[in-house]
Amino acid sequence: MDTETLIMLAPALLVAGYLSGGGLWASGLQAGATSRWRPLPVLLISFAVIGSMQVVLPGEQLMRWLGSEAGLRGIATGCLVGALVAGPPYAMYPVVASLYHGGASIRALVDLMIGKALWDVHHLPSDIAVLGLRITLVRSVSSLLV
Numbered sequence: 001m002d003t004e005t006l007i008m009l010a011p012a013l014l015v016a017g018y019l020s021g022g023g024l025w026a027s028g029l030q031a032g033a034t035s036r037w038r039p040l041p042v043l044l045i046s047f048a049v050i051g052s053m054q055v056v057l058p059g060e061q062l063m064r065w066l067g068s069e070a071g072l073r074g075i076a077t078g079c080l081v082g083a084l085v086a087g088p089p090y091a092m093y094p095v096v097a098s099l100y101h102g103g104a105s106i107r108a109l110v111d112l113m114i115g116k117a118l119w120d121v122h123h124l125p126s127d128i129a130v131l132g133l134r135i136t137l138v139r140s141v142s143s144l145l146v
Helices: 003-020 024-037 040-056 059-066 072-084 089-101 106-118 121-131 133-144
Strands: none
Touching: 003 024, 040 089, 059 072, 072 106, 089 106, 121 133
């Protein structure tokens, strides 16, 4: 959602909440303020991981596995790491930015984000529990073909 839409939508929702009574507008503001801080611990941890990665991973090792000369190995590594890494998708963006500045290829990093979005193995138990095994298998196999 772009900034202009939010600028128009926020006052309209506040007025609608005020007109409906019962203090809904205040509850909405409070919920928004609370949800603003919820991702902060995850982002702080991801920044700590980024700092550690820059110290622990030598640049030449990173280039060998995710650099432009890595070829198919870089693509496969990006997809596999994306599928296996835990955490919400927004925590991946600082990590991807750090890897990019460290010399990783855009292709491998896009594959890392695709692996996180499509093949996140940490979601499989909940997918099976909610959707059932058949739908989960169809979704997983079809996303492998992408």
